[in-house]
Amino acid sequence: MKKTKKSVTPLNFTGGWDYAPAPESKDHVQLKDRYDLFINGAFVKPLSGKWFDTINPATEKRIAAVAEAGEKDVNSAVTSARKAYDGVWGKMPAKERGKYIYRIARIMQERARELSVIESMDGGKPIRESRDIDVPLAAAHFFYYAGWADKLAYALPGATPRSVGVTGQIIPWNFPLLMAAWKIAPALAAGNTVVLKPAETTPLTALKLAEIIQEADLPPGVVNIITGAGTTGAALVNHPGVNKVAFTGSTDVGKIIQKALAGTGKRYTLELGGKAANIIFEDAAIDQAVEGIINGIFFNQGHVCCAGSRLFVQESVMKTVVRKLKDRLETLVVGDPLDKNTDIGAINSRMQLEKIKKYLKIGVNEGGEMYQAACSVPSKGFWCKPTLFTNVSQSSRIVQEEIFGPVLAIQSFRTLEEVIEKANNIPYGLSGGVWTDKGSRIFKVTGELRAGVVWANTYNKFDPTSPFGGYKESGVGREGGLHGLMPYLQHV
Numbered sequence: 001m002k003k004t005k006k007s008v009t010p011l012n013f014t015g016g017w018d019y020a021p022a023p024e025s026k027d028h029v030q031l032k033d034r035y036d037l038f039i040n041g042a043f044v045k046p047l048s049g050k051w052f053d054t055i056n057p058a059t060e061k062r063i064a065a066v067a068e069a070g071e072k073d074v075n076s077a078v079t080s081a082r083k084a085y086d087g088v089w090g091k092m093p094a095k096e097r098g099k100y101i102y103r104i105a106r107i108m109q110e111r112a113r114e115l116s117v118i119e120s121m122d123g124g125k126p127i128r129e130s131r132d133i134d135v136p137l138a139a140a141h142f143f144y145y146a147g148w149a150d151k152l153a154y155a156l157p158g159a160t161p162r163s164v165g166v167t168g169q170i171i172p173w174n175f176p177l178l179m180a181a182w183k184i185a186p187a188l189a190a191g192n193t194v195v196l197k198p199a200e201t202t203p204l205t206a207l208k209l210a211e212i213i214q215e216a217d218l219p220p221g222v223v224n225i226i227t228g229a230g231t232t233g234a235a236l237v238n239h240p241g242v243n244k245v246a247f248t249g250s251t252d253v254g255k256i257i258q259k260a261l262a263g264t265g266k267r268y269t270l271e272l273g274g275k276a277a278n279i280i281f282e283d284a285a286i287d288q289a290v291e292g293i294i295n296g297i298f299f300n301q302g303h304v305c306c307a308g309s310r311l312f313v314q315e316s317v318m319k320t321v322v323r324k325l326k327d328r329l330e331t332l333v334v335g336d337p338l339d340k341n342t343d344i345g346a347i348n349s350r351m352q353l354e355k356i357k358k359y360l361k362i363g364v365n366e367g368g369e370m371y372q373a374a375c376s377v378p379s380k381g382f383w384c385k386p387t388l389f390t391n392v393s394q395s396s397r398i399v400q401e402e403i404f405g406p407v408l409a410i411q412s413f414r415t416l417e418e419v420i421e422k423a424n425n426i427p428y429g430l431s432g433g434v435w436t437d438k439g440s441r442i443f444k445v446t447g448e449l450r451a452g453v454v455w456a457n458t459y460n461k462f463d464p465t466s467p468f469g470g471y472k473e474s475g476v477g478r479e480g481g482l483h484g485l486m487p488y489l490q491h492v
């Protein structure tokens with residue numbers, strides 16, 4: 001079926017462009033009908049005797065069955081990680097460890113096409129993103145941390161760095177392979193072993209990573225990948241054999257984990273929710289800012305912890321910005337994640353779609369003016385049209401709470417002091433953005449925003465060398481860069 005994409009340039013366009021479908025091929029992808037747990041270097045049947053289905057959110061069709069790890073399976077994975085830590089990995093010369101990590105990175109690059117397609121099939125994100133962002137960045141993280149493996153003494157000058165032991169790692173569904181890389185690569189470089197649990201709706205690229213780890217000949221038990229939902233995650237967090245927990249996910253679950261770990265002596269890092277403020281001053285390059293705002297909130301269907309979901313526009317340019325945003329919204333292509341024209345793919349799960357819809361209702365009931373692109377969406381699958389809200393206030397729930405979908409709440413402001421006050425008046429503090437021509441204003445805003453990352457005249461840019469993490473309810477600790485290595489090292 002042909003899709004229609006309307007012209008980007010005129011503000012009140014009347015015409016449109018037709019794009020022929022450009023689907024990425026799935027022919028090269030090899031998926032099994034059923035996946036077991038990856039423990040001690042092999043795929044093993046779960047002792048729980050249970051499996052669950054993972055589906056394609058764009059079609060609602062089953063892709064494969066995936067094992068559900070119970071307590072005994074978690075124990076088996078942790079025991080295998082301990083054995084590998086004590087027997088092999090913890091003792092291995094750092095240079096040798098580094099070679100294995102480089103090998104993983106290279107095989108990921110070789111299998112990049114396959115990984116991208118599976119990421120889009122299992123998670124719903126546009127192939128353009130999984131192909132150009134998720135997979136290359138995941139490989140880059142392995143390359144980057146491989147380089148650190150034999151240089152840990154430089155990471156901690158004057159100290160003798162030591163690994164921590166067995167790490168339990170739990171990740172969400174929005175960047176499945178990338179989050180696995182953020183967790184596994186620094187842990188291995190520092191000399192730890194791993195038990196990783198991917199999210200229940202997007203386990204497939206982590207299981208493909210298990211195949212890559214086999215192919216790289218990593219000693220058995222150094223990385224174990226177990227699938228399951230919250231109960232499996234909780235069993236991993238509470239297992240006495242785990243020395244460090246690394247969690248990325250919602251603030252609610254992060255709080256449960258923090259309470260569970262209190263007094264246990266286990267280390268932890270928590271990367272949690274966000275509600276970023278993107279701020280446009282009147283002197284900004286408006287078209288560039290509008291494009292950045294669109295990227296900031298609609299990228300990956302708004303399933304981004306650092307999504308710029310609150311927009312503050314200086315009053316004098318408010319009308320222009322809102323008009324341009326609405327026009328741009330109409331040109332976004334919503335649909336098949338495997339089509340290379342697609343800008344906005346499928347919402348990750350029915351549950352997440354219900355949550356987004358609940359917030360759309362709340363927004364309207366609170367008096368917000370909702371504007372949705374006039375695009376059509378496929379009849380099967382989970383879809384949300386890109387949405388803007390104006391006429392909202394600081395106390396609106398859609399301004400205060402994380403929606404995690406393609407929904408932008410817009411407010412105006414008059415002065416810099418006012419916008420800083422508003423932007424910081426939130427329980428979260430993960431990220432933010434500022435759009436202005438003035439360097440001094442950039443420094444002022446970046447210095448005063450209580451957020452871990454603030455982008456200036458750009459948005460959503462990532463690099464393995466750069467630390468990432470939040471203030472307040474957005475988390476504890478940093479991932480990425482040298483900072484991301486520290487939680488995996490003991491400073492002796």
Ligand code: NAD
Binds near residue numbers: 274
């Ligand atoms: P979630 O908290 O529901 O689930 C995250 C992971 O935790 C999943 O693997 C899940 O199975 C597991 N889990 C659930 N309950 C658990 C429990 N009681 N104990 C242990 N593990 C448990 O989050 P989600 O909906 O998958 O992900 C979206 C959230 O993740 C958003 O809030 C987003 O902002 C956040 N996130 C943050 C970052 C960051 O770097 N700060 C990055 C990506 C996503």
